[in-house]
Amino acid sequence: xxxxxxxxxxxxxxxxxxxxxxxxxNRTMAQIHALLLISPESLCAEDIRQELQxxxxxxxxxxxxxxxxxxxxxxxxxxxxxxxxxxxxxxxVVIRQIITHRKKKExxxxxxxxxxxxxxxxxxxESEAFCKVIRDIQLFSSKADSTLDTLIKAxxxxxxGTFMKMIK
Amino acid sequence: xxxxxxxxxxxxxxxxxxxxxxxxxNRTMAQIHALLLISPESLCAEDIRQELQxxxxxxxxxxxxxxxxxxxxxxxxxxxxxxxxxxxxxxxVVIRQIITHRKKKExxxxxxxxxxxxxxxxxxxESEAFCKVIRDIQLFSSKADSTLDTLIKAxxxxxxGTFMKMIK
DNA sequence: TCAAACTTTCAATAAGTACTGAAAATAATG
DNA sequence: CATTATTTTCAGTACTTATTGAAAGTTTGA
Numbered sequence: 112x113x114x115x116x117x118x119x120x121x122x123x124x125x126x127x128x129x130x131x132x133x134x135x136x137n138r139t140m141a142q143i144h145a146l147l148l149i150s151p152e153s154l155c156a157e158d159i160r161q162e163l164q165x166x167x168x169x170x171x172x173x174x175x176x177x178x179x180x181x182x183x184x185x186x187x188x189x190x191x192x193x194x195x196x197x198x199x200x201x202x203x204v205v206i207r208q209i210i211t212h213r214k215k216k217e218x219x220x221x222x223x224x225x226x227x228x229x230x231x232x233x234x235x236x237e238s239e240a241f242c243k244v245i246r247d248i249q250l251f252s253s254k255a256d257s258t259l260d261t262l263i264k265a266x267x268x269x270x271x272g273t274f275m276k277m278i279k
Numbered sequence: 280x281x282x283x284x285x286x287x288x289x290x291x292x293x294x295x296x297x298x299x300x301x302x303x304x305n306r307t308m309a310q311i312h313a314l315l316l317i318s319p320e321s322l323c324a325e326d327i328r329q330e331l332q333x334x335x336x337x338x339x340x341x342x343x344x345x346x347x348x349x350x351x352x353x354x355x356x357x358x359x360x361x362x363x364x365x366x367x368x369x370x371x372v373v374i375r376q377i378i379t380h381r382k383k384k385e386x387x388x389x390x391x392x393x394x395x396x397x398x399x400x401x402x403x404x405e406s407e408a409f410c411k412v413i414r415d416i417q418l419f420s421s422k423a424d425s426t427l428d429t430l431i432k433a434x435x436x437x438x439x440g441t442f443m444k445m446i447k
Numbered sequence: 448t449c450a451a452a453c454t455t456t457c458a459a460t461a462a463g464t465a466c467t468g469a470a471a472a473t474a475a476t477g
Numbered sequence: 478c479a480t481t482a483t484t485t486t487c488a489g490t491a492c493t494t495a496t497t498g499a500a501a502g503t504t505t506g507a
Contacts, residue, residue: 112398116406119399123413126392133385135303137495151408156454166497171455192505193453202415217301224294230280231287238284240319245291247370305465324484334467339485360475361483 120149124163139165140173144182147198153186155193181208207263214259222256225249288317292331307333308341312350315366321354323361349376375431382427390424393417 114122124145131141142163147154154162160170174196177183182205186195199205225245233242282290292313299309310331315322322330328338342364345351350373354363367373393413401410 112395113400114396114398116399116403116409119396119409119413122392123396123409126389130385130389133303135301139495149409149412151404167454168456168498169496172496175455192451200412202419206419217298221294221298224290227280228282228287228291230282231284232281235284236319241284241287241291241317244317244368245287251370251374307465335484336468336486337466340466343485 123149137173137176139163139169140176143170143173144177144198147177147183147196148200150198153188153195153197155191155195157193159196180212210259211263214256214263218252218256218259222249222252225252291317305341305344307331307337308344311338311341312345312366315345315351315364316368318366321356321363321365323359323363325361327364348380378427379431382424382431386420386424386427390417390420393420 124142127145127148128138128142131144132138143159146159146162156167156170156174159165159174160167163170174183177196177198178185181199183196183198186197188195199208225248228245229242229249231238231242231245233239292310295313295316296306296310299312300306311327314327314330324335324338324342327333327342328335331338342351345364345366346353349367351364351366354365356363367376393416396413397410397417399406399410399413401407
């Protein structure tokens with residue numbers, strides 16, 4: 112079934128927004144990211160405001176967030192006063208940035224909490240069950256932590272090659 | 280620094296709830312999961328309602344969701360009329376269930392959308408840039424899809440062993 | 448140095464999501 | 478089969494998060 116560019120763009124922007132939203136990321140932020148990803152030219156805040164029908168404030172705040180995530184860069188055009196924005200197009204870098212950001216914001220704080228919690232003494236049936244669960248989650252978390260570190264450092268395009276063989 | 284069991288339980292339940300919430304999962308659902316994870320005995324809906332100070336309706340709905348995710352099981356106690364609930368305690372199974380669920384609900388629909396979108400013809404600068412991005416995301420998505428399938432099938436406890444060496 | 452162009456901030460409000468409580472449905476018991 | 482225990486549903490409401498719009502701040506260049 113054929114699809115026009117405009118239909119495709121619309122569908123992609125909406126789907127990327129929904130995906131983000133399902134993973135706890137602001138829908139508009141994800142939509143701006145989608146729009147910039149598929150734009151061959153850099154866009155200014157006003158372009159984005161118009162395309163997505165949102166306010167300038169909203170566009171601005173989410174652009175800052177995207178820059179903070181390392182997914183979008185500012186671009187200055189000579190002769191132009193306003194700022195332009197371009198998305199990082201290398202998918203491997205995109206994924207690495209997302210992993211880095213979420214690791215820092217969610218995995219690392221969780222590891223810290225588990226560490227604090229593991230000072231509970233296992234001296235009853237209840238506290239033993241508790242400590243066992245915490246230990247298991249710690250084990251998994253620290254493994255995830257080091258695996259993601261390796262993944263982040265592996266700047267190659269591992270994900271397009273054979274990755275299957277890696278798991279057992 | 281020492282921590283009592285009750286402090287530890289409270290902190291764990293709250294943190295697990297926050298973690299879930301950050302990843303687009305109902306906070307209460309995650310808290311019920313945490314409570315059941317660390318409970319050596321099965322709990323009934325009323326126990327959970329009391330412990331977390333929530334309504335029966337809320338407890339019931341989120342317990343159904345947890346059962347649907349394959350993270351909690353119903354348990355019938357002889358002599359007892361009401362239902363009891365136990366959490367899956369094997370962390371590997373827990374993670375596998377979560378991956379399975381989210382893969383089905385988010386990755387697979389996205390792959391379907393990308394497939395539809397890729398019928399757009401690359402016959403202009405704009406449509407070429409668009410198709411390139413879609414192809415890159417497809418490449419990554421299908422790799423993620425097959426990797427996760429392998430991961431799900433690998434019923435061993437790979438994650439406690441040496442996993443580092445797998446990435447490059 | 449002033450005015451225009453543009454960006455940022457944030458209080459008010461809108462939109463989205465989750466929770467309650469009460470009523471309906473279901474299941475077990477005598 | 479009627480009573481009671483328990484579970485489920487869902488409309489209304491509360492809570493959370495996202496967005497607007499207007500005002501303040503900043504930068505540029507005439």
